[in-house]
Amino acid sequence: MIKIMTAAERHTTHEDGIHSEFSFSFGDYIDPHNEHFGSLLAHNEYTLQPMEGFDRRFHHDLVIVHLVLEGTLTYEDDTGKQADLTPGTIHVLNTGSGVYHAERNASASEAVRYLEMWFLPAEPGLETSHYQEIYTQEERLNRLLPLLGSSRGELSSPQSLDMVMYASVLETGEVLEYSLAEDRRMHVYVTSGHIEISSDDGVFDVKAGDAARIQRRHNLTFKGNSSEGSSEVILIDMP
Template sequence: MIKVMTSAERHTVHNGGIHGEFSFSFGEYEDPHNEFFGSLLAHNEYVLEPKQRMERSYHHDLIMVYFVLDGTLSYEDDTGERIELGPGSVYVVNTGTGGAHTQKNEDETRSVRYLQLWLLPEELGQEPTHHYAEFTREQRLNQLFPVASGVKGESGATLQLDARLYSTILETGGRVSHSVAEGRRVHLYVVNGNVEVTTDEGVYQLSAGDTARIHQCEEIQVKGIAAEGASEWIAIDLP
C-alpha cells in the first residue's frame, strides 16, 4: 500500500530566520495518527537564514541523519565534534548514550537548506559515533545511489541499522526501479522537480515537498517528469 502526503499537508514552522517543514509529529506538532513509519521517527526539512542557529538540544539512542541540499551547515556537539557540511554531504550521528548538539549557518549572506532524519537504532546504549560522506551530482544521476547504509561494504555513511538511504537525480524521462523485500517499507521524498511513482496499486505523480510511504509492495518504479531540469529525490528502505 502507498500513502502520499503532499507538501501542503506537512506541518510548517517559522521561528525568526528558521523555517521548518515536518512530515511526522515533531516538537509542538503532535498528531497521534502521524508519529512514525517503521523505524523512521522524524523527517524534517529546514532552511536556516544567514547567521541563524538551532537551539542546542540533548538526545540519546537516536540515529540522526543530516543531508545538505544548499549552502553550508555547521554541526557541533559536546563530544568535541565540529564539522562543516556542504551540498551533497551526508552526516550520520548515533547519539547512543547521549549528548547535546546544535546546527548553525555561519554564512553572512547565504541560507542553508538541509534534511534531518531520525531513526531508531537496533541497539540502545551504544557509544556516540559520527560518520561522514560526500557525493557528487554525477554519482547520483539517473541511478538509485546509496548515500548511507547499514550494510557492510556498501558506499555511503555508516548507519547502525538495517536500512539504506538513497539519493537520486533523474533527468526528464529517466527511470529507476527498486525491489522491496518482504516486511520492508520505503519512505520517498521529492526534493526538487516532479516524479512519477508506479507501484502495485497504481501510478502517482509527486512534486517537490511530497512524500510517499510505501509498504507491502514488491516493486517501485520512479520516472523523472519535470518540465524543465532534473528531479531530485531521496528514498529510505527500512524495517
C-alpha cells in the same frame, strides 16, 4: 500500499529566521495518527536564514541524519566534533548514551536548506559516533546511489541500522526500477522537481516536498517528470 503525503500536508512553522516543515509529529506538533513510519521517527526540512540556527540540545539513543541541500550547515557537539557541511554532504550522528549538539548557519548572506531525519538505532546505549561523506550530482545521476548502508550488506557504514538510504538525480524521461520486499517499507521524498511512481497500485505523481509511504511487496518504477530537466529524490528502504 502507497500513500502520498503532499507538501501542503506537512506541519509548517516559521520562527526566529528558521523555517521548518515536519512530515511527522515533532516538538509542539502532535498528531497521534502521524507519529512515525517504521524506524523513521522524524523527517524535517529546515531553512536557516543567515546567522540563525539551533543552540546545543541533548539527545540520546537516536541516529540523526543531516543531508544538506543548499548552503553550508555548521555542526558541532560536545565530543569536539566540528564540521562545515556543504551541499551533497550526509552527516550521521549516533547519539548513543547522549550528546549535546548544535546546527547553525554561519553565513552572513546565504540561507541553508537541509533535511534532518531521526531513526531508532538497532540497540540503545552505544558510544556516540559520527559518519560523514559527500556525494556529487554526477555520482547520483540516473541511478540509485546508496548513501547509508545496513545489516543487509548493501553498503558498510558505522551505524547499526537496518536500512538503506538512496539518492538520485533523475533526468526527465529517465526511469529507475526497484523491488521492495514483502517485509519492508520505503519512504520516498522529492527534494526538487517531479517524479512519477508506478506499481501494481497505480501511477502516482510526486512533486517537490511530497513524500510517498510504501508498504509491502512492490515492483516500483520511478520516472523523472520535471519540466526543469531533472528531479532529486531520497529513498529509504527499512523494516
